[in-house]
Amino acid sequence: MKVSINSRLLLSLLLVIAMLVPTQAFATIGSEEEKNVHYAALGDSITAGVDFNNKIGLSFADYIAQDLQRVELLGSFEKPYAVPGATTMDLLTALSQPEMQFKLQSTNMITISIGANDFLQVLKTEPERLKDPLEVAEIMKQLTENYATSMHIIRKVNPTAQVYLMGYYNGFYAYPEEQQQPLIQLTNTVNEIIKQIALATNSYYVPTFDKIAEDYPTYLPNPSNVHPSPAGYMAIADEFWKQIRTNLPVSTTRIAGENRYETAIKISQAGWKESAQSVILARGDDFPDALSGAPLAYDADSPILLTHSHKLDPNVKEEIFRLNPQVVYILGGDVAISPEVEQEIIDMDIKTHRFGGADRYETSALIGAYLPSSDTAVVANGTKFPDALAVASYAAENAYPIILTKQNEMPKASAKLLKNYPKSLAIGGTAVISEDLFNTLPDATRYGGADRYETASIIARELNPSYKAFVSTGLEFADALTGSVLAAKTESSFLLVHPEKMQDAVLQAKEDLGIYHFTILGGPKAVSPSIETELQGVK
Secondary structure, eight states: OOOSOOHHHHHHHHHHHHHHSOOSOOOOTTOSSOOSEEEEEEESHHHHTBOTTSOBOOOHHHHHHHHHHHTTOEEEEEEEEEOTTOOHHHHHHHHTSHHHHHHHHTOSEEEEEOSTHHHHHHHHHOGGGGGOHHHHHHHHHHHHHHHHHHHHHHHHHOTTSEEEEEOOOOTTTTSOHHHHHHHHHHHHHHHHHHHHHHHHTTOEEEOOHHHHHTTHHHHSOOTTOOOOOHHHHHHHHHHHHHHHGGGSOOEEEEEOOSSHHHHHHHHHHHHOSSOOSEEEEEESSOOGGGTTHHHHHHHTTOOEEEEOSSSOOHHHHHHHHHHOOSEEEEESOTTTSOHHHHHHHHTTTOEEEEEOOSSHHHHHHHHHHHSOOOSEEEEEESSOOHHHHHTHHHHHHTTOOEEEEOSSOOOHHHHHHHTTOSEEEEESOTTTSOHHHHTTSTTEEEEOOSSHHHHHHHHHHHTSOOSEEEEEESSOSHHHHHHHHHHHHTTOEEEEEOSSSOOHHHHHHHHHHTOOEEEEESOTTTSOHHHHHHHHTOO
16 A cells, blocks of 8 residues: 655645745855854754663764764754654744744754654554555645744744754564555655755755664664664764765864874873873884784773883873873883883883783784784784874774784794684785785785875775874874874774875875864874865865
8 A cells, every 4th residue: 555645745845845945055064254063953752862772862963963072163062852752743833932943043053853753653543544545645744844834944044054854764674574564655755755855945865764774683773662772873873974074164183292202192182081091102213013002002992102212201101190090001022112111100000011022023913912803804014114004093993903014924923813813904015015925815805005195095995984084194103103093982084194295095085085074193294284284175
């Protein structure tokens, strides 16, 4: 039985909407006059954050606000109307109040989730009505009129705000097929109405049906409850971001100190504002022992700090004291970081755990063996740092060890550890991992470009896509090392740049990923202001 609203009726209603709503284009957030997003979320239980156990938690709107806050774009956020069970009539009633209209005047971004309850409430109280096509058409007619009038009010009080209207997913996936299909048809009809209203009101339609369908058990873990899990709400937020990001300015923030040691401290303070259970300590003037440290740092939720070989910098010591860790993990043997430095930490009444092999390959293997089990290892050249650091945040986030190799030969310690992994990722071209060596790796896939910048760009696009990216010089290791774990912690991509010359591969990654925020690591000598300007897209 067909349950959708008559197409002629829908068309006529939408033509009326188009005449009522202002046709002027809305402003782009991030113009010179306005850099902050003032965000209001309106809607039903999906905006309120009702979860699969009927408890209130974070909704998609909260996750959107959090991301805006992380990149310093959030000016304000509120949910002036977020009511479980709300229908389009309920929202219309709320929007008719002067107080609500006044609140919306000061926003420049609005999200709305409304409409599903118009038929869900009927399903609960009068299910027989949904078997009558005339009754269904009347429900959909009223839904359309209410939603359209609501949008007319919004556009009247705020014609330039960016408005995003959410389409609904299938919350009935566990129903028998014969019961599920009519409800899916109803959902699709509601979604088509919302989509057409979005088109008619200079707004954006945000589909969620296909995304949630990718993994019902994860996103809707309670078959008898239509509300999402936290992962489900995050997935919905990601669908909104696909639309929102196109209207955000490309912004940058810079984390930098006077030198690499100070920059590492600034990164630590940005990511671990109060304390940390542990700290990773690496040598600041040479890279070999530190290359495999990012996955360890991410697993332990620890910042990476740098030290001189024979003396702990007073500012670094102060940062360790601030973090108040239970243990400091030391990367490298006594030559890399001396026993005197370790003793300074012990004297602070902090335990130490050293990963120190006879060479960089043994140290790498010791770190890798300490990580949680996984099915994949990352293989990178241990004599050159760029490729290992380009993949560090991705490896960290997935608990993949970074196993170091020579160009044509796998060292014994690395080969022994690699036997534990059925799959591998080879990072870099044949100049760093030869074709003969690549052919010996377990179920290997190569990610490598013409140079370090293109390799990092490929990794970002193919392995670690995000609308946010960390950027570090590709000519030095320190900032990329210490920043990699914060990039993983914030689910950001990672790109390498030349300090003075923009690479095409970086701009390509920016365009392909739709990156709207870059976190630049290091001062102007590491990444020049001209590179920052190009990342922002300023001519």
